[in-house]
Amino acid sequence: MAKSKKKGFFLWRWLRRGVMGGDAEVRDILQEEQVQTPLRTVVNNFLHKKLAMTGLIVFLCIFLLVLIGPRYWVLDLSEQDSTLTNLPPGYNMMSLPKEMIGNVADIAAGRTYGIGIDRDGHMYTWGHTRITDKIDLADIPDEVREADLTMIAAGEDHAVALAEDGQLYVWGNTRLRQDQFSSDMKRAMQSGEDWDIVQLEAGNQFSAAVSAEGTLYLWGNTNMADAKIRSEYQGNIQKVALTSNEYIALLKDGTVAYTGYKGSGNPLASIPAGLEGKKVVDIASTAKTAAALTEDGEVYVWGNTGSGEGNIPAFEARVTHLYGGRAHYTALLEDGSVVSWGNNKYGQTDVPDSLEGKQVTAIYTGNFQNYALDADGNVYTWGLKGFPLGTDDLGRDMLTRIINGGRVTMTVGAISVVIATLIGVILGGLAGYFGGKVDILVMRISEIVGGLPFIPFAMILSAVIGTRIDPTRRMYLIMVVLGVLSWTGTCRLIRAQILAQREMEYVTAAKAMGIREVSIVFRHILPNVFSLLLVSMTLDFATCMLTESTLSYLGFGIPLPTPTWGNLLDGANNSVVIQQYWWRWVFPAAIFGVCTICINLVGDGLRDAIDPKSNER
């Protein structure tokens, strides 16, 4: 029997055949004719179709990606970040230019970019520096380019640089008074009096500079931010740390104070009691919290610590410096090692192993980025490097959403097909098997359902029932609606097949041998119909996915924020998105298009494999 000769999984055999260039098991024609089941013939025919096999392999790759992918690209439905919206694809946000390596004087980590100056006073930018259509931080003004720079700071949408002669430069977005210096500052800048700047900071539309004399200069947009200082603290400032809308100051006497005006009720203004009587040597801040380091190495974090900034790890050595990003802190220890904690969504706290044993001399931390400089001048980076497929209008990673959306779309498609096939097989089987009145009834029902305009009907069902249930149930509803509306094709197919097969000789033979009717239907007829059923399921799967995505695209399918391949394209049909944010529609459209094309190729290939006569068409 050929059956015993054919060992192994068919894919393996197919691979072996591909490698060895020929069928190792040569059977005579008679054997093959006799022994192969219809299914096996179909599989063999199918394996010889290059286009269909390519389609199958590509589809399986996509399928595995969306099946396994969500484990690694975990979806967070509440995710959004206003600082990371509409970023183009790229992975270069922390790629320093070669000229800077070994020659770093200062680095400012912006939201998606970095600015650095080398020891010769030259400035470099890297990463995604485009703020808006017109504003690009890489367009450094000529006077800044020529100036000998000593200090830089990167804010949300503007950058600040200090030249050796004490001149301050601001560029980037200056529409919200980011470059409007106060008259005090201008005076100090001109006279040089009280203008020995030791610290330069830039935040969300406002900036700060601290002079050696203890004067704090604040400028920028004060509508949102508390960019003012109470007069009793002025002249007594040693260091400031900017949060998104406020700042915390370290005073010269070693205490920490909230020196602005909007302190009441603000969690940032309630300095921890543990700090009382202790001398603070360093402060840092994230967007919503502040941290202080005392003389004896204790770290205190306060404010709105929702992103895990409060989970201070146990340090192996005394902390000497503190640095803050947008939602994480980085600490430099006495022994030269580095510890990061807080939000780790973009790997901000994954200190690279290669840093181990290196003597770290300086750390530059900001937003989602960390740069560490060792004694040899090498730069180590960790944090947000970029988004391979960009981000959408709420700052969500497109790759994560595409992978998770694919899972939703495929799940909905698969379950709808299963529902449709079940209904179709049962009703079709009943109609074909019993005939007569049952047949007429079933066929009339199927004509009614098949006659309904599909998309409008699915829309009204989803709109009427779907508005009153939660999103998860709505997803099930969509599955059921799609399944209940698309079974008619399968039903007609099964009925026709059973009617046709009943007249075949083998059924007559089986009947003559006295085999029971039920057994004839399930053991003799159904296997012969199965291959056709497989084709119709494959093609239905593509159709159901298409319908689901169409419904979601129209807003009557799976509601946002749950991603599907359809609703990822919701809102993409305007010229701004199509042109400027092309990654928001090109990638979902591409993967979905490829997926449906592959399924259709597989379905066509299967159909040809089942009915070799149709090859001629």
Next chain:
Amino acid sequence: MGKYVLKRIGYIVLVFLIISLLMYALYNLIPSDPARAQLEGVRQTLRPDEYETMYRQLRAQLGLDDPLIVRYLRWMGLWTDVDGTFNGLLQGNLGYSQFFKKDAVDVIVEPMKNTIFINIFSTILSLGITIPVGIYCAVRKGKKFDQSMQVVTILGYSIPIYIISLIFMFFFCVLWRIFPIMGSRTAGITYANDWEAFVDKLYHITLPVIVMTFASLGGMTRYVRSAMIEALSMDYIRTARAKGLREKVVIYSHAWRNALLPVVTSIFGWFLSIFSGSVIIENTFALNGMGRLYWQGLNNQDFELVLAIQMFYTVVSLVGNLLIDVSYGLVDPRVRVDK
């Protein structure tokens, strides 16, 4: 034949009644109370018991307390209204659009015109392209052109139409700036004459028509091609060739006429889609058509309008099925439909 058509029409009426009853019941699942909505304005001026009596009166007047089936029959126009007259779908009263504050009939007229206008263009265009291409592919089966067309048609029917629209928008509206990206007229324009208005409308619907044509190429080309191949493999073609007829005559006179039979029937069904329009295309391009009106109605919870359009869709699709079956019997005498 006549008997068959009559039977089918009777069947259509029955199916229409069933579907409309289902839809009406579904629509009634929505919690709404028109009587309370009407009284909301005067609620503050009335004492609670006065309000209650008025509310009850109004409910009775609107017939809201009657059983579902009675309300359905009234809406259908098969049962007398509270005032003793018939006033329903069958009398031409499609209901009242809460959103537009107009009778549904008046709301539907303008979008319907637009939809028909757009669809006639795209149907003629796609028939004009698919039939010659399908014949050519069938005649030159397996050649390079045929193979490349196979790939193009797979693309055409696999890729969702809204993705095709986005790609076309990118090239035609954004990159080359040939066509406007959406809308059915230039914003803020006043037309000097009808001709100008017509040209402007034409300019706005060109891209949607191109997209619709492209999307429908796939299925139809394959259909024509396979029908033609089937016809070409027949014995009479061999006979025609054997007796020395020119290839042109064989293809266009012998094969094509017979290949036409299945194509004609699907064309009938296709022409009916002229009325229903495409929800997706009209939404993507913001065209004021039936599909978009339906979408708006659902979004605005304007269910009486939606129900009216839904009934219209149902009638169109049922009549379409009938036409397909009847035309099959008409063009191909071998098919006896009245069996």
